[in-house]
Amino acid sequence: METTAREFNQKSSQILAAAARGETITVTKNGVAVARVVPINDDVPPYPTDPMGEIDLPDLGLPNLTNDEIEDVLGGMGT
Template sequence: MEATARELNQQSSALLDRVERGEEITVTRNGRPVARIVPIDHTTVPAFPPGPIGPIELPQIDLGPDMTNEEMQALLEGMGEDGL
């Protein structure tokens, strides 16, 4: 099916109902196709990754010796102040 941008604007709910039933809609502007609205196939595109993506290797970073809370406080002192 084809719909103009104006039809999409004025009849979006009805057009989305048609897409939900399985139709594909090509949206045109000034007679040229500019977009396609297609139903989502939930069997091929999961909403989120279904499981682990595999082992993750984190690089080893030498951050120097562990710091005490006092050393961290002294290091962070004044950070984020913008002088206001």
């Protein structure tokens, strides 16, 4: 289903009801698709909860510096 931004504004309740029934609605503005209203699938969370998993960083053999030591080193940079 496709609708204009104006029609979405005027008929949002009906469009959301269509999404609740399983339809995907593309919203256009001046003939260009700008948004998509999709039904929510309960199997998929609304946002990624752990997209990358654990990150294993390689040991580069660098010294462990405190925040103050890093600030001292970077203090004059970029000013």
